[in-house]
Amino acid sequence: MQNARLKRKLMNELGGYLFTLPVLLGVLIFTYYPAVQSLIYSFFEYDGFVQMNPVGFRNFIRIFTLDRETGTVFLNTFVYAVITVPLGLVLGYSLALLANTRIRGISAFRVLFYLPVIIPGVSAGILWRDLFDPTFGIMAQIFRILGLPEPTFFAEASTSMATLVWTTTWSMGGGMVIWLAAFKNIPAALYESARLDGAGYFRQLFSITIPLSTPMIFYNLVTSVIGTLQIFSTMIIAGGTSGRGVDNSLYFIAVKIYNEAFTRGSMGYASALAWVLFAIIAVLTVVMFMSNRWVQYSEDNG
Amino acid sequence: MTQTVKTGPAAAAAIHKKARRKVLLKRALIYAGLSLVAVYLVFPYVFMLSRSFMSERYISNLPIKFFPNAEGFSLEGYRVLFVENNYFQYLFNTVKIMAINIVAVPIAASLCAYGFAKVRFSGNKIIFAMMMSTLMIPGTVTQVPLYVLFSDLGWTQDIRPLVIPALFGGGAINIFLLVQFMRNVPNELENAARIDGANMFQRYLFITIPLCGPILLYVAVNVFSGTWSDFYGPLIYLKSEDAYTLAVAIYYDCVGPRADLNAINTQMAAGVFMSFLPAVVFLVYQRKLVDGIMIGAIKG
Known part of the structure; x- marks a missing residue:
């Protein structure tokens, strides 16, 4: 009897490690090893092949002093994140509220709202270039019809960031799906008793719906901050041949890291930049977790 | 008395009518409101589709037309794509990478998830924590050493960097979702199967997996859209033109150095061509996705 139990326990040990072996190896090979390597590279001048000279903190010093592009790329990325993260949350949430209306045909509207999200980034990128062409784009024509001043969109440094932010409004359906699921988890009884107490739509919204979806709001906030700071694909396409936009106005950190590593072959410097970005993301994440007292976790799914 | 009898229903009808009108x-x-938002969100893509069927001359005329007339209609954009360029080759390349991932990730991820959700062993918690920790490390940090690693291994000549990682579960999120789902699968069936002499692998394959259909489908759809629109990986690793995926081919042709697709109709056709399969998958799958049924199922 005891022997059988011991045997079963051993089988469990063996089986457990065997089943989880892929992910254990994957974590070690594809995350831990490269993360450590990257930190080491950041103290070297390294071309990715043979040349590897130790340079101490010189890469980091260069980021903050000699490299004139650093200020631009960090500023662009932060401005973009500071605008698009809250904008995306608010628009996605409002869209979900609209799509949550109980009305005939609402499913068809939800499909239409979500459609832009499934368009691959590269397709969307070339579409924005055409749509926002200052002469032959449909947006310029709409501006003309409405009697607005002649737009410049991506063609001028002063308007390219605003144009890029504008294009993000088309993907607000991405957040919608998550919010709709969150709304489903709110007990209907809460709304019933609120209605009996005479609460109107907005009272219910601010007293029930929003407070009870704060855990999801927080989750979305953290993931979109982390994701937005590393954004790459739309930028490099909207940014034109150089991937930087007019006068570096759309030059983002991730594109800069890509250029340093794969265009100039400065693997060490690119790694140092990546670690600075990592540090910023880590600090922001800690700050967000420390200031999450506004999040209301309910007892059952806390 | 008679008066109230007369006016009662009439007044009620009036009130009813007013309420109904409201x-x-x-x-x-x-x-x-719904229609306005829908038009705003969808018109760029309808416009892309419509412009892909216009002749180059019709496109360059101002003012811009939303739909082509008989004279402006043209398949030139698609002809350039398929006859002058190799877009079927790029489609095939993309499908190849996607197909390997869409098979390998659910298999590898479900094996790992079963270990975490159903097997009690000493390393369970620590390996799970290690896996979750990878979510904190941004991809920008690991990409340079990974590139060096893959090129040292001699893998950068082909698609191996884009498919081998799938064999290891394809990332923490998929495994995490599967673990959450499997934890909600009752253990009674497992125990009964064990008493009947089924070993651990048989219980995984014949008891747990058949119950995980919806979540495996969800993971597969995620893998599909992830690999289909992946731009960064192919951009770094695919050096030869024969191996290009749609994402990099379109980038090089429309924006980057090759610039083979100068005409707007061809660029729009390329955009439509790349969006076609995701749109089909989405339309087949939309009810489950958009109504949040899948995510509800995950949260259990």
Whole structure:
């Protein structure tokens, strides 16, 4: 009897490690090893092949002093994140509220709202270039019809960031799906008793719906901050041949890291930049977790 | 007495009519709002589709037309794509990478998830924590050493960097979702199967996996859209033109150094061509996705 139990326990040990072996190896090979390597590279001048000279903190010093592009790329990325993260949350949430209306045909509207999200980034990128062409784009024509001043969109440094932010409004359906699921988890009884107490739509919204979806709001906030700071694909396409936009106005950190590593072959410097970005993301994440007292976790799914 | 009998129903009808009108008005306003938002969100893509069927001359005429007339209609954009360029080759390349991932990730991820959710062993918690920790490390940090690693291994000549990682579960999120789902699968069936002499692998394959259909489908769809629109990986690793995926081919042709697709109709056709399969998958799958049924199922 005891022997059988011991045997079963051993089988469990063996089986457990065997089943989880892929992910254990994957974590070690594809995350831990490269993360450590990257930190080491950041103290070297390294071309990715043979040349590897130790340079101490010189890469980091260069980021903050000699490299004139650093200020631009960090500023662009932060401005973009500071605008698009809250904008995306608010628009996605409002869209979900609209799509949550109980009305005939609402499913068809939800499909239409979500459609832009499934368009691959590269397709969307070339579409924005055409749509926002200052002469032959449909947006310029709409501006003309409405009697607005002649737009410049991506063609001028002063308007390219605003144009890029504008294009993000088309993907607000991405957040919608998550919010709709969150709304489903709110007990209907809460709304019933609120209605009996005479609460109107907005009272219910601010007293029930929003407070009870704060855990999801927080989750979305953290993931979109982390994701937005590393954004790459739309930028490099909207940014034109150089991937930087007019006068570096759309030059983002991730594109800069890509250029340093794969265009100039400065693997060490690119790694140092990546670690600075990592540090910023880590600090922001800690700050967000420390200031999450506004999040209301309910007892059952806390 | 007689008066009240007479006016009662009439007054009620009047009130009823007024209330009904109010409801109808409210409904009309909601539909108007929904339609307005839908038009705003969808018109760029309809425009892309419509412009892909216009002739180059028709496109360059001002003012811009939304739909082509008989004279402006042209398949030139698609001809350039398929006859002058190798877009079927790029489609095939993309499908190849996607197909390997879409098979390998659910298999590897479900094996790991079963270990975490159903097997009690000493390393369970620590390996799970290690896996979750990878979510904190941004991809920008690991990409340079990974590139060096893959090129040292001699893998950068082909698609191996884009498919081998799938064999290891394809990332923490998929495994995490599967673990959450499997934890909600009752253990009674497992125990009964064990008593009947089924070993651990048989219980995984014949008991747990058949119950995980919805979540495996969800993971597969995620893998599909992830690999289909992946731009960064192919951009770094695919050096030869024969191996290009749609994402990099379109980038190089429309924006980057090759610039083979100068005409707007061809660029739009390329965009439509790349979006076609995701749109089909989405339309087949939309009810489950958009109504949040899948995510509800995950949260259990």
